[in-house]
Amino acid sequence: MKFSAKNRQSSYECKVAALQKQLGIPADYAVQHNFALQAECSQPVPIGKDVMGRExxxxxxxxxxxxxxxxxxxxxxxELQAVSAFRSVDYQARIIQRKLDAGLCIEHILQVSAAPGYSEHHSGSALDITTPGFEPLQESFDRSPAFKWLTDWAGKYDFRLSYPQGNPHGVAYEPWHWCWHGN
Ligand SMILES: [Zn+2]
Structure with a gap:
């Protein structure tokens, strides 16, 4: 029997699909949000500790x-501080499972957490950023001098804001989430 390359799913795609099914994520999730599958960084390197003291x-x-x-x-x-950087597909699945266990419904969870396989954090290129005096992962970060600086200068370092207000993915505004698009 012959399979065309198009029909053959990679083991990564199969793993992502299985995790999504297990967590009750709608099968059309990626299409609905216009999300591409994010490759998982195979060899992430340490960048030091985040504001919570985690590597x-x-x-x-x-x-x-x-x-x-x-x-x-x-x-x-x-002062730019890291909040969260690389996250594996398994780790993302555990975050969602924890929220399900806490009684949240999957629709609400997916408004703030990407499904495993679709978070830019898998790529090792995404970084959540904060600065002293501002609570991490809050919209108010966009009123910080750090956000103003990033808006003016991040592009020079190939970092872009992934989810601005009214983004085409229908994802909540995340002024803290920046992704590196260099090569
Ligand atoms: Zn993020």
């Missing part, structure tokens, strides 16, 4: 861009 990792190239950007911001008197 964080990114892909080597994204980490290098992050360090350059952090140094440049510091030279302008802006």
């Amino acid at each position: 964080q990792k990114m892909s080597a190239a994204a980490a290098s861009a992050w360090f350059d950007m952090q140094v440049a911001a510091a030279a302008n008197g802006i």
